[in-house]
Every structure is written in C-alpha cells, then in structure tokens.
Amino acid sequence: xxxxxxxxxxxxxxSGIQYAQRLLAVLARQPLETHVVFSEAALDVWxxxxxxxLKGDTPDLAxxxxxxxxxxxxxxxxxxxxPIASGSFRHxxxxxxxxTMATLGAVAHGTGEKLIGRAAExxxxxxxxxxxxxxxxxxxxxxxxxxxxxxxAGATIVDANPGFYSRPQTVQDLVDFVVARxxxxxxxxxxxxxxxxxxx
Numbered sequence: 001x002x003x004x005x006x007x008x009x010x011x012x013x014x015s016g017i018q019y020a021q022r023l024l025a026v027l028a029r030q031p032l033e034t035h036v037v038f039s040e041a042a043l044d045v046w047x048x049x050x051x052x053x054l055k056g057d058t059p060d061l062a063x064x065x066x067x068x069x070x071x072x073x074x075x076x077x078x079x080x081x082x083p084i085a086s087g088s089f090r091h092x093x094x095x096x097x098x099x100t101m102a103t104l105g106a107v108a109h110g111t112g113e114k115l116i117g118r119a120a121e122x123x124x125x126x127x128x129x130x131x132x133x134x135x136x137x138x139x140x141x142x143x144x145x146x147x148x149x150x151x152x153a154g155a156t157i158v159d160a161n162p163g164f165y166s167r168p169q170t171v172q173d174l175v176d177f178v179v180a181r182x183x184x185x186x187x188x189x190x191x192x193x194x195x196x197x198x199x200x
Contacts, residue, residue, distance in 0.1 A: 012039045022179045035075070095182050107120045129185055134157055162175075
C-alpha cells in the first residue's frame with residue numbers, strides 16, 4: 001500500500017507570515033494533503049501583517065492563501081491528540097514557517113510543547129524532513145546554538161534570507177525565493193523564480 005502524499009505546515013508567531021501565505025498557496029495547488037496548525041501568536045501576526053480578515057481563532061485558510069476552494073486539514077495548537085502528533089502518521093515532511101526562536105529552542109531541546117512541538121519531535125524521530133524557516137535578526141548566541149542543535153538532530157534550517165542573483169523586482173519575488181527553497185527540500189515541483197545558471 002502506497003503511503004499517502006502529505007505535508008505538515010506549522011505557522012508560528014515570527015514576523016514574516018507572508019512566507020506561510022505563499023507556501024500554502026503553492027501547496028493548495030499540489031496533488032497532496034496539507035495539514036496545518038497555527039500557533040496562537042501566529043494569529044496575532046496575521047492580524048498585524050496582513051489585510052486578510054481573521055474572524056475568531058479559526059483561520060479561513062482559503063482566504064489566507066488566496067486560493068478559493070482550497071482545502072486543508074486544520075488543527076489548533078492545543079489539539080495535542082491530532083493525527084500529526086503521532087509518528088505513525090506518515091508524511092513527506094514538516095515545515096515550520098515562519099519559525100520563532102522559541103519554537104526553534106523547543107525543537108532543539110525536544111520539549112514536545114503543544115501540537116507544533118510534538119509534531120516536530122515525531123517528524124525528527126521518524127527521520128522525516130523537518131524544515132525550520134527561521135526569521136530573526138540579529139541572532140543571539142542562544143539562537144545560533146539552538147540552530148546547531150536542531151541541525152544535529154536532523155532538522156534543516158531554511159533561513160528567511162533571500163538571494164538577489166535572480167534580480168528580484170518585488171517583495172513577492174523575495175518571499176518566493178525563500179518558499180522555493182522549502183519546496184525544493186520537500187521534493188515538490190514549483191515555478192517560483194529562476195534558478196542559478198538558468199537563462200529563463
């Protein structure tokens with residue numbers, strides 16, 4: 001029996017929720033299941049950084065990513081009994097986007113805090129890709145050590161640090177650069193910008 005093609009996306013309270021918005025927009029058009037959990041702080045960032053209305057504490061993810069009719073499996077961060085909290089729930093990888101330094105620390109030290117922490121912990125123990133799209137500057141020594149610890153445990157740090165060789169013209173181009181790196185590490189096809197050495 002073939003394993004279901006699924007990805008897990010966690011959105012935490014770092015600035016840069018546009019990265020999650022674009023990631024979910026691309027995933028909504030992929031032939032796979034996308035399982036999503038927002039931290040409580042991520043909802044506060046949504047309200048602060050986006051013009052997309054947010055009613056209550058249950059996000060309308062189709063509106064969030066701008067893909068009408070998009071369907072996602074959605075969980076609350078307090079929902080620690082959700083399927084994504086179990087290692088027996090198979091998926092191709094998990095992305096924490098954006099990833100706060102607090103979430104990085106929780107992942108680095110395996111605290112399994114709330115659903116996001118537990119899902120990240122089981123992703124590592126099952127040796128599946130765990131991508132942390134960190135968004136902070138400057139980085140403290142504590143954050144740097146946590147990045148090393150998370151990487152040693154098997155996570156991949158996808159720093160929200162866009163390149164400029166593709167001659168970006170808009171903020172969206174910069175967002176796409178980072179999201180493209182995450183999609184690459186999930187093994188998913190996309191057309192988010194020109195790769196190094198490509199003419200078109």
